[in-house]
Amino acid sequence: MNNIRNDHEVARDLATEAGQQLLKLRAKHGFDEPEVLRTLGDRTSHEFLFSALGRLRPSDPVLSEEGADNEARLESQRVWIIDPLDGTREFSESGRTDWAVHVALWENGELTAGAVALPAQGSTLSTVDPPWLPEERPAGQRLRITASRTRSPEFVQRMSTQLGAEVVPMGSAGAKICAVLLGIADIYVHAGGQYEWDSAAPVAVAREAGLHASRIDGSRLTYNGEEPWLPDILVCRPELSGMLLASIRDVADRDGAGPHSGE
Known part of the structure; x- marks a missing residue:
């Protein structure tokens, strides 16, 4: 079996199964104790994904929001980057659907597979x-x-005013990028900083679908860094990228402050 193809399927199947477990937790525990539900959700999904990847890909380190960092990943050619429950607040609120499970594979400097449930x-x-x-x-x-x-x-409000754009509030970063993928929104831009697991899987899918994904200065998004932190991100339809990058520069210059101000 082609290994690259198999990695795609592993990401998809594990993200989907973790999501099903989270739905069962919601149904079983309800929403009366949101903090308890959030804690259970984070732990249950992490333990399932970590165990499954350990079984299916025992040689690959895992970088997870809910797990201790494994320094071996910095010397590895393959690293799984997971967010067991992206949008924990939304997960614990009845009726909300803007939460997600992220599973991505970083390989030799690039995101090569990913899934967002x-x-x-x-x-x-x-x-x-x-x-x-x-x-x-x-x-x-x-x-x-x-x-x-x-x-x-x-910063997003300033940018939306300049572009005459509508701001669509949403929870999980994965749900936001998927909204662009599904045509519910045109742009996801964030300048307040986030961890690699917040965007690795949705960026992998977005790029495969043909979307533009970069830093807000147009430079490359990089993953599996020593500090797993990304200062900013832009995901959009490719034909909008030039206009949006120019708008971001203009907003920052006009306000006399960097785009991270107020995030």
Whole structure:
């Protein structure tokens, strides 16, 4: 069996199964004790993914939000980057569907496979069969930018004002990038910093589907760093990237402050 193809399937199947376990936890425990549910969700999904990857890919280190960092990953050619429960707050709130499970493979400097399960939406987006990206946006449609629902996105608000865009509040970073993949939004931009596991899997799928994904200065997103931290990110339709990168520069210059201000 082709190993690269098999890695795609492993990412998809594990993300989907972890998501199903999280749905069962929600059904069993309800939402009366959100902190308990969040803790159970993080632990259950991490333990399942970590154990499954240890069985299926025993030679590959795992970088997980919920696990201790394994320094062996810095010398490895293959590292799995996982977020067992992205959007923990939303997971613990009844009726919310904007939470996700992320499973990605970094290999020799690149993201080579990835999957984002959206369990409450009944879907998993993956590099096995990435979403089809329409060739063009509907003419005259207002731009839509996904933004955090819990933190005041001042930079995003300034940018949306300049572009005349609508801001669509949403939880998980994975759900936001998937919203761009599915045509619910056009742009995901974040300048407040995030960990690698917040974006590795959705970026892998976004790139495979043909979306633009970069730092907000247009430089390359890099993963499996010594400090697993990314200061900023832009994901959008490829034909919008030049305009958006210029808008980001203009907003920063006009305000006399970097785009991280207020995030």
